Amino acid sequence: MSQRIFGPCICIGGMPGIGSVGKVAADYIGTALECHTFQLMVSIGFPPEVPVEDGIARALQVELKAPGGRDDLLILTGDAQPLKPPHTYNLAGEILKALASYEVTDLITLAAYVGSSEERVFGVATDADLALAIEDGGVTLLRDGIVGGLNGILVGLCPSYGMRGVCLLGKTDGERAIDLAAAEHLIGAASDLLGLDISTEVLGWAQEMSKEDEDEEKKRPRRRPEDDRAGYG
Amino acid sequence: MSQRIFGPCICIGGMPGIGSVGKVAADYIGTALECHTFQLMVSIGFPPEVPVEDGIARALQVELKAPGGRDDLLILTGDAQPLKPPHTYNLAGEILKALASYEVTDLITLAAYVGSSEERVFGVATDADLALAIEDGGVTLLRDGIVGGLNGILVGLCPSYGMRGVCLLGKTDGERAIDLAAAEHLIGAASDLLGLDISTEVLGWAQEMSKEDEDEEKKRPRRRPEDDRAGYG
Amino acid sequence: MSQRIFGPCICIGGMPGIGSVGKVAADYIGTALECHTFQLMVSIGFPPEVPVEDGIARALQVELKAPGGRDDLLILTGDAQPLKPPHTYNLAGEILKALASYEVTDLITLAAYVGSSEERVFGVATDADLALAIEDGGVTLLRDGIVGGLNGILVGLCPSYGMRGVCLLGKTDGERAIDLAAAEHLIGAASDLLGLDISTEVLGWAQEMSKEDEDEEKKRPRRRPEDDRAGYG
Amino acid sequence: MSQRIFGPCICIGGMPGIGSVGKVAADYIGTALECHTFQLMVSIGFPPEVPVEDGIARALQVELKAPGGRDDLLILTGDAQPLKPPHTYNLAGEILKALASYEVTDLITLAAYVGSSEERVFGVATDADLALAIEDGGVTLLRDGIVGGLNGILVGLCPSYGMRGVCLLGKTDGERAIDLAAAEHLIGAASDLLGLDISTEVLGWAQEMSKEDEDEEKKRPRRRPEDDRAGYG
Numbered sequence: 001m002s003q004r005i006f007g008p009c010i011c012i013g014g015m016p017g018i019g020s021v022g023k024v025a026a027d028y029i030g031t032a033l034e035c036h037t038f039q040l041m042v043s044i045g046f047p048p049e050v051p052v053e054d055g056i057a058r059a060l061q062v063e064l065k066a067p068g069g070r071d072d073l074l075i076l077t078g079d080a081q082p083l084k085p086p087h088t089y090n091l092a093g094e095i096l097k098a099l100a101s102y103e104v105t106d107l108i109t110l111a112a113y114v115g116s117s118e119e120r121v122f123g124v125a126t127d128a129d130l131a132l133a134i135e136d137g138g139v140t141l142l143r144d145g146i147v148g149g150l151n152g153i154l155v156g157l158c159p160s161y162g163m164r165g166v167c168l169l170g171k172t173d174g175e176r177a178i179d180l181a182a183a184e185h186l187i188g189a190a191s192d193l194l195g196l197d198i199s200t201e202v203l204g205w206a207q208e209m210s211k212e213d214e215d216e217e218k219k220r221p222r223r224r225p226e227d228d229r230a231g232y233g
Numbered sequence: 234m235s236q237r238i239f240g241p242c243i244c245i246g247g248m249p250g251i252g253s254v255g256k257v258a259a260d261y262i263g264t265a266l267e268c269h270t271f272q273l274m275v276s277i278g279f280p281p282e283v284p285v286e287d288g289i290a291r292a293l294q295v296e297l298k299a300p301g302g303r304d305d306l307l308i309l310t311g312d313a314q315p316l317k318p319p320h321t322y323n324l325a326g327e328i329l330k331a332l333a334s335y336e337v338t339d340l341i342t343l344a345a346y347v348g349s350s351e352e353r354v355f356g357v358a359t360d361a362d363l364a365l366a367i368e369d370g371g372v373t374l375l376r377d378g379i380v381g382g383l384n385g386i387l388v389g390l391c392p393s394y395g396m397r398g399v400c401l402l403g404k405t406d407g408e409r410a411i412d413l414a415a416a417e418h419l420i421g422a423a424s425d426l427l428g429l430d431i432s433t434e435v436l437g438w439a440q441e442m443s444k445e446d447e448d449e450e451k452k453r454p455r456r457r458p459e460d461d462r463a464g465y466g
Numbered sequence: 467m468s469q470r471i472f473g474p475c476i477c478i479g480g481m482p483g484i485g486s487v488g489k490v491a492a493d494y495i496g497t498a499l500e501c502h503t504f505q506l507m508v509s510i511g512f513p514p515e516v517p518v519e520d521g522i523a524r525a526l527q528v529e530l531k532a533p534g535g536r537d538d539l540l541i542l543t544g545d546a547q548p549l550k551p552p553h554t555y556n557l558a559g560e561i562l563k564a565l566a567s568y569e570v571t572d573l574i575t576l577a578a579y580v581g582s583s584e585e586r587v588f589g590v591a592t593d594a595d596l597a598l599a600i601e602d603g604g605v606t607l608l609r610d611g612i613v614g615g616l617n618g619i620l621v622g623l624c625p626s627y628g629m630r631g632v633c634l635l636g637k638t639d640g641e642r643a644i645d646l647a648a649a650e651h652l653i654g655a656a657s658d659l660l661g662l663d664i665s666t667e668v669l670g671w672a673q674e675m676s677k678e679d680e681d682e683e684k685k686r687p688r689r690r691p692e693d694d695r696a697g698y699g
Numbered sequence: 700m701s702q703r704i705f706g707p708c709i710c711i712g713g714m715p716g717i718g719s720v721g722k723v724a725a726d727y728i729g730t731a732l733e734c735h736t737f738q739l740m741v742s743i744g745f746p747p748e749v750p751v752e753d754g755i756a757r758a759l760q761v762e763l764k765a766p767g768g769r770d771d772l773l774i775l776t777g778d779a780q781p782l783k784p785p786h787t788y789n790l791a792g793e794i795l796k797a798l799a800s801y802e803v804t805d806l807i808t809l810a811a812y813v814g815s816s817e818e819r820v821f822g823v824a825t826d827a828d829l830a831l832a833i834e835d836g837g838v839t840l841l842r843d844g845i846v847g848g849l850n851g852i853l854v855g856l857c858p859s860y861g862m863r864g865v866c867l868l869g870k871t872d873g874e875r876a877i878d879l880a881a882a883e884h885l886i887g888a889a890s891d892l893l894g895l896d897i898s899t900e901v902l903g904w905a906q907e908m909s910k911e912d913e914d915e916e917k918k919r920p921r922r923r924p925e926d927d928r929a930g931y932g
Binding site for chain 2: 589590592593597601607612613616618619621623
């Protein structure tokens with residue numbers, strides 16, 4: 001782990017958002033590092049429904065995971081973002097309180113950047129030293145703008161909980177339900193910054209997606225994954 | 234009671250929803266088993282009004298009932314569902330906390346399934362063993378989808394309160410204010426699973442409704458029951 | 467005080483609503499009995515603004531008042547109702563908790579009834595005995611319907627706080643910002659029920675309004691009182 | 700400090716609103732008096748996003764500041780107002796509780812007045828004595844109306860926290876994102892009332908803006924400052 005940049009315990013998190021970029025990336029890292037879930041959280045701001053898979057119903061939730069055999073890394077993932085701003089703030093506070101209790105020093109959230117640019121990944125940080133450090137680490141800083149939703153609020157509130165925060169934003173065109181290429185770029189950037197041994201070359205998501213780009217994807221209207229499922233009351 | 238499937242104390246609940254399917258079924262079971270109400274709950278998410286019947290005004294509420302002389306069964310019914318998702322989660326939490334305090338082991342909610350299928354009743358469960366058990370008990374599993382509202386959230390959150398959950402979904406076309414036939418199918422399925430001695434043959438709701446189907450019901454626009462009542466401020 | 471009907475300590479309340487009927491009536495009773503305010507309450511559900519009168523700004527609030535020299539009567543009035551249902555429930559709970567702490571036994575709220583009927587005042591109660599008693603006292607029972615808003619919720623929740631509740635509903639056409647005639651009918655009905663010595667004959671509001679009816683009122687579009695005031699941010 | 704009008708510890712606050720009038724004025728006073736921030740507050744009602752400036756992300760927040768070397772003055776500023784009324788009330792309560800803990804005796808909020816009048820600044824106060832005192836101090840009283848948003852609620856709730864409140868309202872046409880002239884008038888009025896040594900003549904905002912008025916400003920449609928920034932999710 002790059003101790004030059006971060007403190008002794010880092011959490012990487014990605015919540016669902018535009019293109020599911022951050023969530024797919026965080027889920028992949030969690031799987032690649034063979035993490036186990038050790039804490040669940042529910043927000044009263046989540047959509048009022050339970051997903052059913054293969055006859056099993058379970059509440060929408062946030063998961064804190066840890067790789068086996070190391071105590072310097074946690075993974076944060078979730079099924080949904082709260083529907084309304086106050087619940088976003090409340091859930092962020094609950095998550096940060098939990099992270100602080102596990103002595104996390106730095107939180108890195110993975111999110112989406114919608115816009116046109118040469119860069120594939122941008123970064124922001126909660127203080128100037130950390131911003132400089134991730135820039136030295138190869139991340140282009142996002143100079144001006146806003147980061148919305150849980151991934152942004154989590155980072156913005158880090159200092160209130162005694163932590164430092166970084167948000168890595170993977171460029172996406174915002175047209176896909178799931179942008180695997182943008183997720184792959186985030187996985188790569190996070191692996192580099194943290195010195196994680198996660199190969200994304202084998203994924204080939206980025207190549208695959210850019211190939212598919214003019215093929216399959218653009219033939220159909222954009223759908224959310226849940227549009228495929230029947231609704232029950 | 235089918236101890237092969239469930240634990241020593243079961244709660245059956247049905248909240249108002251599509252076609253009032255679950256509520257009518259739970260109310261019927263509560264009446265058939267001559268239950269008495271022992272706990273009332275109110276949600277701040279309920280509609281801001283009190284219904285008046287025969288000069289008597291009472292707040293909208295959730296009721297926990299028990300049949301006389303047995304301590305292995307509770308019935309959960311309610312006048313309304315909260316209007317907004319956060320209050321749905323909060324009320325579900327309050328109900329589950331109460332059920333846990335009464336040492337309920339399994340919660341079975343009764344809800345509606347809107348769709349076209351051969352099956353009249355589907356089921357979901359909160360773990361694979363329970364799903365298999367209700368499938369062995371004759372319930373067709375809902376493979377994929379979502380269960381919305383209080384009936385779904387209650388089941389989805391059961392594990393967080395140390396309980397297991399099942400949701401039985403009675404097929405309805407979603408066109409009626411009260412779908413008695415779907416409710417009858419739910420009563421039958423719940424009675425079978427739990428070994429309850431509740432005859433639904435005498436009801437004949439299902440036959441009656443299918444007969445009425447092309448007759449009375451389709452002549453008029455769908456109405457909610459409260460449309461019949463004058464509004465006061 | 468009619469001890470035949472009510473317990474030893476009664477609260478009469480009227481919150482703003484259709485035609486300001488209940489609020490005007492409660493304010494009048496409070497003034498006629500020379501009450502002093504002894505408790506203020508604020509709801510976070512109130513409109514986010516402060517009214518200014520003659521250079522003085524004060525928060526919107528609920529007032530509990532008492533007539534000098536007697537301990538069997540409280541008056542409840544307020545500047546506004548919460549904008550959203552959950553805050554209506556929460557404020558009702560806060561008010562009822564306060565009333566219970568003052569050992570109020572019966573709450574009578576004054577509200578509006580919008581509809582066509584011969585009757586000028588209807589009543590509902592929280593139990594059958596009390597309904598019968600107010601009917602014996604000359605109040606026509608509202609047989610079926612709903613009572614909306616704070617005036618209804620307050621009464622509906624009375625039993626949860628160990629109190630009994632009555633709501634008196636003054637018929638109004640719902641077309642006026644302030645229906646003085648309906649308020650006068652409510653003052654009369656409440657005075658009769660409680661044996662209060664409040665003359666409404668001198669008011670002549672009812673006569674005046676019915677005279678004005680085809681004159682002034684119907685010439686102008688319906689306005690809320692605050693429409694006369696400039697808005698500041 | 701004008702001890703003739705106010706108590707021993709005064710807080711001047713200005714939250715964002717119409718024309719950013721109050722916020723710009725409070726920020727300017729805070730800078731002119733070389734204040735340091737000693738307390739931050741966050742509201743769950745704030746917009747769910749974090750602004751990024753030069754690569755640094757920080758949560759939207761309220762700041763309490765104090766000038767060095769004096770204990771009779773606090774400055775209250777903030778990045779945003781809560782989106783919904785209940786959070787406005789809650790944040791106002793949290794701020795007032797903090798101010799009371801610092802033994803603030805008087806709160807003066809700076810806000811906008813939208814309307815046509817000869818006067819550039821109006822005032823309201825929470826009691827008649829204070830209203831008379833600020834009128835004697837040269838402030839024209841706003842006779843009738845409402846003051847909306849956090850600047851109004853803060854003042855209206857002052858008495859509930861043992862403080863007195865004044866709101867100074869700077870006239871603006873409501874057409875600009877930032878009305879520097881109105882802010883300058885507020886700075887002048889507050890300086891006069893409090894005997895602060897803050898020159899606004901050097902600013903020349905008022906002159907500059909009135910000159911620009913027919914020039915630059917009216918050529919473009921009204922924009923909020925954040926419209927200039929790209930959106931990220």
